[in-house]
Amino acid sequence: MTVQNKVVVITGASSGIGEATAKLLAKNGAKVILGARRESRLAEIAASIRAAGGQVAYRATDVRRAADLQALVALAKTEFGGIDVLFNNAGIAPSSPISALHTKEWDDMIDINLKGVLNGIAAVMPDFTTQKHGQIITTSSVAGLKNYPGAGVYGATKFAVKNLMEVIRMESAAEGTNIRAVTLYPGAINTEVMGTISDQATLKGMAQLYDQVGIGPDAVANVVNFAIDQPEDVNVSEFTIYPTKQG
Secondary structure, three states: OOOOOOEEEEEOOOOHHHHHHHHHHHHOOOEEEEEEOOHHHHHHHHHHHHHOOOEEEEEEOOOOOHHHHHHHHHHHHHHHOOOOEEEEOOOOOOOOOHHHOOHHHHHHHHHHHHHHHHHHHHHHHHHHHHHOOEEEEEEOOHHHOOOOOOOHHHHHHHHHHHHHHHHHHHHHHHHOOOEEEEEEEEOOEOOHHHHHOOOHHHHHHHHHHHHHHOEOOHHHHHHHHHHHOOOOOOOOOEEEEOOOOOO
C-alpha cells in the first residue's frame, strides 16, 4: 500500500471526518499529524491511535492563523522527517438565508473554509515544490457543486475551493512539480457540523435531512485512503460522496 509510511497532516482532526481519516490512515501504516483547536480531543485521539500501534503527533491549530499551519508542518518534519500529504479538512457550516444577515458567520466561513485552506497550502507548497511530490486533499461539499438556498455563503466558500484545487492541479502539471490535488464533495455526513448552525429554521431543516439520510464519516475516510493509495503518477482529482438515500 502506498499509504504506508506516508506522512499526512490533517486539519479539523478532533472529530468527524478528520478523526475517522486519521484513525484509518494510521491503521494502514501512515504517520499522521493532527491539527485542530481542541487540544484535549487531539490528545484523546492520539492516545487511541498509539494504543492501536499507530504513529501520531498533534498540535493545537487554528487554521485562521498561517503561523499555526506552518508550525503543524514543522512538527511533521521534526517528528517524521518530512511531509507527503496535507488533508485540508477543517471547516464550519453555519448556513442561513442571506437575508438573515449573519455577517459575523459569513466572515468566519471565509476565514476558516477558504483562508484556512489557503494557509494550509502556503505551509506545504515550498516543501512540495522543492521535493517535486506531494498531495493536497481538501474537503469541499456538495454545496460546492450545486446551489442550495440557505447555504449561499457556505456554498461560495466551497465553490472557491473547487476552483482553487483544480488550478493547483493544472499549475503543478505545467510546472513539473507532481503535486496531486484532490477535492472531496461530501453530502449528508453525520459530524459535529450541525453545532455550527445558529439559524433555527435552517438547523431544523438540516437536522431532518441528516436524520433521514446521513451516514458516518468513515465513508469519507475510505475515499481519502483510496486517493492517497494511488501510484504517485496518478491523480484522482474529484470525489462526490453521497449517502445512497440522498437525492
